[in-house]
Amino acid sequence: MRRPRIPLGSPFQLLLLTxxxxxxxxxxxxxLADDWFGVxxxxxxxxxxxxxxxxxxYAVADRAVVRGLGAAGHRDRVMYVRVPAALSGLLLLVWFPLIGGRVDRRYRLGTGLSPDGFLARWLLITAVLFAGSALLLGLRPWLRPRRATKERPPADH
Structure with a gap:
């Protein structure tokens, strides 16, 4: 009985993984050294x-987008909403304390910088992400290679 081979990468990949x-x-x-229970x-x-x-x-929100765009025969356009929404949500998740204004004093004491403007910047980044996605969607017909309009010759039997 042959043993299955485990694919190993290059030595550089193994070193990087290690x-x-x-x-x-x-x-x-x-x-975990300081407060393992809290972590x-x-x-x-x-x-x-x-x-x-x-x-x-976000499953309900995604389902609404799929139904909204899918019903009109535009299911391929769903990714133009999913990607900027996911990136914007990730930014919100990472920077929520500053966007929500919850750690103003701690941020100012720790960095010496003002925490003002995080909400405005996040909204601006979100708008740019959706605008860029809309631009790519609009330019899609020109970016995609044109299909040949020639008809196929009939198959020989």
Whole structure:
């Protein structure tokens, strides 16, 4: 009986993978050294909030976009909404405390900078993402290679 072969990458890929695991282990040890219970509680809470609250919300929103664009025969246009919405949502998730104005004092003390303007910048970035997506959608007919309009010759039997 032959044993299945495990595909191994190049030595550089193996070295890079080993280094990334070592870096992740180092970060985990440093992160859990001070308040391991708080970190574990944050991870469990984040997973629960994502799975029980956020996932159903963006699944319903995505379904609405698919139904709205899919009913008109434009299912291929869904990605032009999904990509900027996902990037904007990711930015909101990462910068939510500053966008929501929840950590003004801590941010000012830690960096010496004003936390004002994060909401306006996030809205501007979101508008640019959707505008760029709309521009790509509008330019799609010119960016796509033209199909030949010649008819196929009948197949010989």
């Amino acid at each position: 280094a990334s695991f070592a870096l992740a282990a180092y970060a985990g040890v440093r992160l 574990a509680l944050w991870f469990v809470g984040a997973a629960l909030i994502h799975d029980l609250v956020l996932l159903p919300l």
